[in-house]
Amino acid sequence: MENKKKWAIGYAVFCILYFAVSVAMPHDRLESRGLEGIGKPSLKLKTETITDDTELRFEYLPDAQALSQLSFYFTADDEGVYTDGRIDIGAYDAQTRELLASASYDLQDLGAEGFWGVDFTQEPVGQAVEVVITGKGIKNGPYIWLNTETETAGTSYEDGQILENNLIFNAVYRTQVHYVKKPLITTLMLTILGAMFFLVSGKKQEKATKKRDSGLGKKAAAFGRKLKTFYEKHKKLLGLGLLLFITALMFLYVYDVQIRKAMNSTHREVVMKDNQELLPVTADTQELIQYYTTEEKQLVGLGVRMDLGENFAGEGLIHAEVYDVTGAAASGETTDLADQGSLLCAADIDAATLLDGQYMGLIFDNSQTDTKGHTYEVKLHFADTLLDSGLSVIVTPKGYYKENTLLVNGAESAVRLSMNAHTYFNLFLKKYFFAMFLFAEAVCAGFYYLAFMRKCKIEKVFLFTILCLGILYNFLITPYMTPDESYHIDMTYRHSNTLLGIESAGENKCYKRMDDTKIEFTSEPSLENYKNIYDGFFRGVRDNRLVEADATSTTEAPMILYLPAVLGMTLARLLHLGTVPMYLLARWCSLLFFALMTYIGMKKLPFGKITLFLLAILPMNLQQCTSFSYDAVINGVIFLYICCCISLTWREEPVKPVDILVMGILSIVMIYGKSGIYLPIALLALLIPAERFGGKRVRNFCILALCLLPVLAFVNKNTVAVNYIATTTEATATVGSSTTAGYTLGYFLSQPLELVRIMANTIADKSAFYLMSLVGQKMGWVEIEISEVIPMLFLLLLVLSCMRTKDEPQYVKTGQKWWIVCVCAVCAGLILAGMLLTWTPRDHISIEGVQGRYFIPFMPAFLLVLRNGRLTWNRSAERGLMYAGLVGQLLTVMYFIKAVLIL
Numbered sequence: 001m002e003n004k005k006k007w008a009i010g011y012a013v014f015c016i017l018y019f020a021v022s023v024a025m026p027h028d029r030l031e032s033r034g035l036e037g038i039g040k041p042s043l044k045l046k047t048e049t050i051t052d053d054t055e056l057r058f059e060y061l062p063d064a065q066a067l068s069q070l071s072f073y074f075t076a077d078d079e080g081v082y083t084d085g086r087i088d089i090g091a092y093d094a095q096t097r098e099l100l101a102s103a104s105y106d107l108q109d110l111g112a113e114g115f116w117g118v119d120f121t122q123e124p125v126g127q128a129v130e131v132v133i134t135g136k137g138i139k140n141g142p143y144i145w146l147n148t149e150t151e152t153a154g155t156s157y158e159d160g161q162i163l164e165n166n167l168i169f170n171a172v173y174r175t176q177v178h179y180v181k182k183p184l185i186t187t188l189m190l191t192i193l194g195a196m197f198f199l200v201s202g203k204k205q206e207k208a209t210k211k212r213d214s215g216l217g218k219k220a221a222a223f224g225r226k227l228k229t230f231y232e233k234h235k236k237l238l239g240l241g242l243l244l245f246i247t248a249l250m251f252l253y254v255y256d257v258q259i260r261k262a263m264n265s266t267h268r269e270v271v272m273k274d275n276q277e278l279l280p281v282t283a284d285t286q287e288l289i290q291y292y293t294t295e296e297k298q299l300v301g302l303g304v305r306m307d308l309g310e311n312f313a314g315e316g317l318i319h320a321e322v323y324d325v326t327g328a329a330a331s332g333e334t335t336d337l338a339d340q341g342s343l344l345c346a347a348d349i350d351a352a353t354l355l356d357g358q359y360m361g362l363i364f365d366n367s368q369t370d371t372k373g374h375t376y377e378v379k380l381h382f383a384d385t386l387l388d389s390g391l392s393v394i395v396t397p398k399g400y401y402k403e404n405t406l407l408v409n410g411a412e413s414a415v416r417l418s419m420n421a422h423t424y425f426n427l428f429l430k431k432y433f434f435a436m437f438l439f440a441e442a443v444c445a446g447f448y449y450l451a452f453m454r455k456c457k458i459e460k461v462f463l464f465t466i467l468c469l470g471i472l473y474n475f476l477i478t479p480y481m482t483p484d485e486s487y488h489i490d491m492t493y494r495h496s497n498t499l500l501g502i503e504s505a506g507e508n509k510c511y512k513r514m515d516d517t518k519i520e521f522t523s524e525p526s527l528e529n530y531k532n533i534y535d536g537f538f539r540g541v542r543d544n545r546l547v548e549a550d551a552t553s554t555t556e557a558p559m560i561l562y563l564p565a566v567l568g569m570t571l572a573r574l575l576h577l578g579t580v581p582m583y584l585l586a587r588w589c590s591l592l593f594f595a596l597m598t599y600i601g602m603k604k605l606p607f608g609k610i611t612l613f614l615l616a617i618l619p620m621n622l623q624q625c626t627s628f629s630y631d632a633v634i635n636g637v638i639f640l641y642i643c644c645c646i647s648l649t650w651r652e653e654p655v656k657p658v659d660i661l662v663m664g665i666l667s668i669v670m671i672y673g674k675s676g677i678y679l680p681i682a683l684l685a686l687l688i689p690a691e692r693f694g695g696k697r698v699r700n701f702c703i704l705a706l707c708l709l710p711v712l713a714f715v716n717k718n719t720v721a722v723n724y725i726a727t728t729t730e731a732t733a734t735v736g737s738s739t740t741a742g743y744t745l746g747y748f749l750s751q752p753l754e755l756v757r758i759m760a761n762t763i764a765d766k767s768a769f770y771l772m773s774l775v776g777q778k779m780g781w782v783e784i785e786i787s788e789v790i791p792m793l794f795l796l797l798l799v800l801s802c803m804r805t806k807d808e809p810q811y812v813k814t815g816q817k818w819w820i821v822c823v824c825a826v827c828a829g830l831i832l833a834g835m836l837l838t839w840t841p842r843d844h845i846s847i848e849g850v851q852g853r854y855f856i857p858f859m860p861a862f863l864l865v866l867r868n869g870r871l872t873w874n875r876s877a878e879r880g881l882m883y884a885g886l887v888g889q890l891l892t893v894m895y896f897i898k899a900v901l902i903l
Contacts, residue, residue: 025178026178028175028765028845031173032173033063034154034168036149046143047143048158049143051139054141054158054159055160056132057131058072058131058154058155058156059130060130060169061129062173064126065175066123066175067120067123068174069118069119069171071116071170072117072144073144073170074143077143082108082142084107084137086106087105087134089102090131090132093127094129100129101120103116103117110142123174146166146168147168149310240444240449247890254894261901262429262901263426264425265426268420268421271292271295272400272416272418278392279393281387281388281392285393286384287381288379288380288407289380289406290377290406291376291404297369299367299376301345302378302419304378304417306359314351316350316385316386316389319346319383320347320379320381322346323377324341324342324375325341426527428535432534436472439471442468447465462598469617469622471588472893473622474587481522481529481780482780482781483629488627490510507553508552510548515542515543517547519536519579519580523780525780527901536580539578540576561630561673562630587627590626590628590633593636595616600640601640601642606650606651608801608860608867612860614797614885615639615860615863618776620776620779620853620856621856624853634857637670640666644659644663644666654694660705664706670857671718677830679711679827680823680826681861683707725745735838742841765846771795771852774853776892779899785899790892797885800877801881802863803877804873811867816864821862824858824861
């Protein structure tokens with residue numbers, strides 16, 4: 001590397017500035033107060049049910065911080081169903097009686113429980129607040145729980161009478177803090193990476209000229225020569241062995257710390273829910289016998305939920321026994337049937353090991369199968385030292401689970417124990433992840449063979465690598481785990497029905513195979529998702545009947561955006577594959593389309609292939625492209641369009657008719673995704689010089705056509721969206737489907753400085769998040785956190801990939817760089833503006849809803865700006881960067897497994 005010292009000093013200054021700015025920059029943090037003691041299931045008291053005549057008042061003096069939200073814990077009555085009526089909540093200045101905030105809630109939206117309150121647009125600081133809660137159109141409504149465990153701030157009144165216990169409330173404060181730990185660690189990591197980089201770059205090490213005369217020196221020199229010869233002869237095999245060893249080490253690590261632990265856990269389902277009622281352990285409740293008739297087909301244990309009081313000492317044993325008394329219980333008697341049943345579990349549980357509010361597990365000695373309809377007897381006997389000790393059993397209220405009887409010291413009780421069922425051990429995880437490990441080893445071996453032994457072209461190595469990594473991601477990030485995938489799955493199913501000639505079921509409905517309506521995946525990580533994949537991977541469809549199923553609402557998203565997934569799903573249905581293989585095949589077809597588009601574009605590139613390679617295998621991009629999301633189509637189309645522009649600009653070849661035709665089609669397709677925010681990318685065609693077209697006249701017409709086609713398509717597709725943004729007023733501006741007030745175009749035209757303020761705040765507050773989420777530090781629904789090492793590694797590799805070798809032409813000139821920056825800036829501006837006008841609530845200090853993955857499509861163009869004539873490689877580092885990218889992906893898989901298997 002040339003000018004090593006200069007670049008090293010600049011890098012050090014950058015690290016210091018990064019640390020100083022990160023520490024100095026304040027961050028908003030929300031803190032809750034008023035919920036102290038709410039986690040105790042012994043909370044019993046509540047207000048009277050709210051009616052039209054009820055008035056609840058809450059006087060509260062906030063701390064000397066900005067009060068953002070104040071809400072209260074509403075729960076339904078025993079019936080729990082409301083069809084009309086509403087709750088009005090108003091917050092006033094306690095002194096001036098000025099209305100600070102208000103909200104109304106329909107009772108039919110309450111469900112079983114919920115926190116309802118007000119949000120303050122002008123956040124009061126140290127200003128006394130009085131909240132008034134009233135009912136409208138309610139005869140017998142919900143109630144609010146009272147805090148019997150902890151004295152919290154504020155005073156509560158019911159119909160003018162002061163309450164002895166305070167209302168349970170949640171006061172959310174907005175505070176500003178300065179982080180030191182994370183910036184310090186990040187700076188240290190950047191420093192270490194930079195030190196390694198600059199240490200190995202620059203001057204070549206001089207060979208030692210002096211030889212030792214001692215015999216030991218001669219032997220060492222001879223051994224060194226042999227070692228060097230062995231290395232030169234077998235270095236390819238050694239490199240392959242190292243890669244396979246790294247892979248094995250990573251999987252061994254996650255197996256030891258996470259998979260083994262998850263295997264020993266059980267799948268649990270709550271079978272008798274509670275309502276926070278308690279049955280204290282006393283002399284009158286020393287012996288409990290609960291009968292439970294199961295609906296589960298397999299059972300490995302049962303659990304009873306326990307509560308620990310504040311003064312509970314935890315001394316004494318609980319003797320527990322579980323019997324299968326199915327035959328004896330058929331008579332319908334409610335006496336102790338243990339003598340007539342088979343003993344499944346007998347255990348003495350130390351009360352000191354119990355956790356407050358958690359289930360005490362009673363695992364059977366042997367797993368039970370075909371258990372549906374079986375009746376079990378759970379016997380609990382508490383030691384004398386546990387009587388009146390603060391230990392309680394959590395129970396269900398009177399009237400629930402009548403078929404399951406509870407005997408308390410031999411007498412039948414009206415309540416029932418809160419219980420869960422352990423349905424199976426998660427032993428399948430060992431086979432699941434062992435198969436994944438073997439496949440990862442095969443991928444590494446194939447990658448190394450193509451890249452270092454056969455020395456194949458980068459595009460061929462890329463195609464193999466991304467398709468294999470896509471298979472890993474398909475099994476690791478299960479269906480429904482990526483953002484909005486349930487919506488994309490329903491849209492794909494509708495388009496598949498169209499191909500198969502099946503009529504539409506209408507809004508919010510879709511005809512699906514009966515089997516496809518039974519299997520359930522969750523959007524959050526769960527072991528049940530992996531169990532669904534494990535059980536259903538080799539299963540064909542059993543019930544192929546079409547039934548009307550609930551689905552997300554239909555939109556005008558065209559089939560072309562989902563075409564790869566639609567073809568994959570349709571093929572799976574024609575082959576009568578089950579739900580799981582159908583989902584996996586459709587997702588992999590989406591990735592296949594993206595991989596082919598990128599592969600074709602990579603073949604065209606005269607330079608920068610390794611940059612495109614690394615961009616395509618970014619964890620976030622792989623997640624989105626290996627899913628039902630149309631990101632695979634949009635990203636693949638835009639990548640190919642940018643590659644065509646680069647190829648026609650810097651390759652000494654004339655433009656062919658097929659090139660213009662392909663670019664025209666691509667420019668039309670790219671505007672169909674994300675409301676056309678990638679339209680400015682079409683302007684990159686202006687980089688193509690006139691001599692490629694054979695003259696300015698032809699060039700001007702073709703460029704005008706390439707820019708006009710997507711504009712016309714945009715007007716045709718997004719007129720409604722543009723018209724909505726342009727005509728929205730303060731009275732009609734809302735955020736998404738909520739009633740929260742949003743920003744409008746007219747607001748910023750009248751107050752342009754507000755736009756500058758919000759944009760500046762967004763850049764200051766969200767830049768780090770955009771960089772991290774562009775690579776994929778938070779996966780899934782931005783909830784699965786992996787190590788910050790991953791995005792830092794890939795960002796460093798992307799920067800290094802932009803460096804050219806000494807003998808490589810510069811290609812990109814300064815004027816072209818400025819044009820690329822302008823195009824990318826306009827594209828980024830549209831992304832931010834779209835979320836500002838449709839997603840960001842009024843008075844937020846920065847733009848909400850934008851993720852780094854939205855910037856991935858135009859990154860192949862933007863990274864051209866980093867090419868320069870000062871920072872260069874002495875020789876090509878493409879193979880090493882590919883190797884590092886694959887290792888980065890293996891690290892991502894390791895961290896992801898650790899994250900999703902946390903119990």
